[in-house]
Amino acid sequence: MKILAIESSCDDTAAAVVEDGRKILSSIVASQISDHKKFGGVVPEIASRLHAECIGAVTEAAMRKAALDYDMLDAVAVTFAPGLIGSLLVGVNFAKGISMAASLPLVPVHHLRSHIAANYITHPDLEPPFLALVVSGGHSHLVAVDDYTVFRVLGRTRDDAAGEALDKAARAMGLAYPGGANLDVLAKDGNPHAFSFPHPQVDGSPLDFSFSGLKTAVVNLLHHAQQKGETLDAKDLGASYIWAVTDCLLKNTRTALEQTGFSKLVVAGGVSANSVLRRRLQELCAKNGVELYLPSLNLCGDNAAMVGAQGYYELKKGNIANLSLNATASLSIDYN
Numbered sequence: 001m002k003i004l005a006i007e008s009s010c011d012d013t014a015a016a017v018v019e020d021g022r023k024i025l026s027s028i029v030a031s032q033i034s035d036h037k038k039f040g041g042v043v044p045e046i047a048s049r050l051h052a053e054c055i056g057a058v059t060e061a062a063m064r065k066a067a068l069d070y071d072m073l074d075a076v077a078v079t080f081a082p083g084l085i086g087s088l089l090v091g092v093n094f095a096k097g098i099s100m101a102a103s104l105p106l107v108p109v110h111h112l113r114s115h116i117a118a119n120y121i122t123h124p125d126l127e128p129p130f131l132a133l134v135v136s137g138g139h140s141h142l143v144a145v146d147d148y149t150v151f152r153v154l155g156r157t158r159d160d161a162a163g164e165a166l167d168k169a170a171r172a173m174g175l176a177y178p179g180g181a182n183l184d185v186l187a188k189d190g191n192p193h194a195f196s197f198p199h200p201q202v203d204g205s206p207l208d209f210s211f212s213g214l215k216t217a218v219v220n221l222l223h224h225a226q227q228k229g230e231t232l233d234a235k236d237l238g239a240s241y242i243w244a245v246t247d248c249l250l251k252n253t254r255t256a257l258e259q260t261g262f263s264k265l266v267v268a269g270g271v272s273a274n275s276v277l278r279r280r281l282q283e284l285c286a287k288n289g290v291e292l293y294l295p296s297l298n299l300c301g302d303n304a305a306m307v308g309a310q311g312y313y314e315l316k317k318g319n320i321a322n323l324s325l326n327a328t329a330s331l332s333i334d335y336n
Ligand code: KG4
Pocket: 010, 115, 135, 136, 137, 138, 139, 162, 163, 164, 166, 167, 178, 179, 180, 181, 182, 184, 269, 270, 271, 272, 273, 274, 275, 300, 301, 302
């Protein structure tokens, strides 16, 4: 079964053709980073306009690379939630047009479900049930994935997402957008124990995250140093901060594994590219006899191949939309 997939939830315009949910026939991602860089973050209005400008060419390129005509496809899948509403609408409306013109079923795909599904491409043998740690720019979740389309949220962030916490610290340190990835590179040889940071926990909810206190702590450190005319070692500061963020992620993940008894851990979302997180999760899982599944680096960030992977399982489940499908800025992963 061949699915054309479209993704435009944030600042990447992407299209892909995926076979049977596991095999990439083509995958094109047009990044808008250079357009948003000068603003220090994504500007929603600019993002949606750029999506509209290039979604046609990106989709054509994906179809050409897969060497397919539209009548050889079985469905068109599209990210419909959650994300920037203007950006989502571009993809949803474009997919509706293809669905109507080529008489293809229209499959709505939840963005976080698709991040998890990136692992079905990287690991062709992976099947639910498993525990998923979803860490992106907008979300930090611990999710029980009972089946391909059955999700239970076990923990979520009460304030900032892990990616947001990394991006904001990176920005405070003067690094260019996208901060999380740049901080990872900068901190590579830094001392992770040079600075101590709080390890915020949510009282009574051991699986929930809170990162806003960490972010405030790094901003305060930088301000105090500035007032005293001191310069902090950026590598050490970055490494210590990443250590603190990953400490929080690891702690709750360990608790969730203990509570649920899952023997497989799947990691998903842009922050799963972080080198320290990947290494520390490998150590955690090796120590606890848990099988770890990390997405390949090219599938950690936003892309459409992962939408095609999840779209396949949504289609098999009969989750097909009609042309009244709307984009939704905010929707929990366990929606029905
Ligand atoms: O999943 P994603 O591409 O977009 C959302 O759905 O939000 O995630 C983007 C997030 C950003 O916060 C970015 O800084 C972070 O992923 N990120 C990283 C790395 N690469 C991307 N964070 C830490 N280390 C990285 N290597």
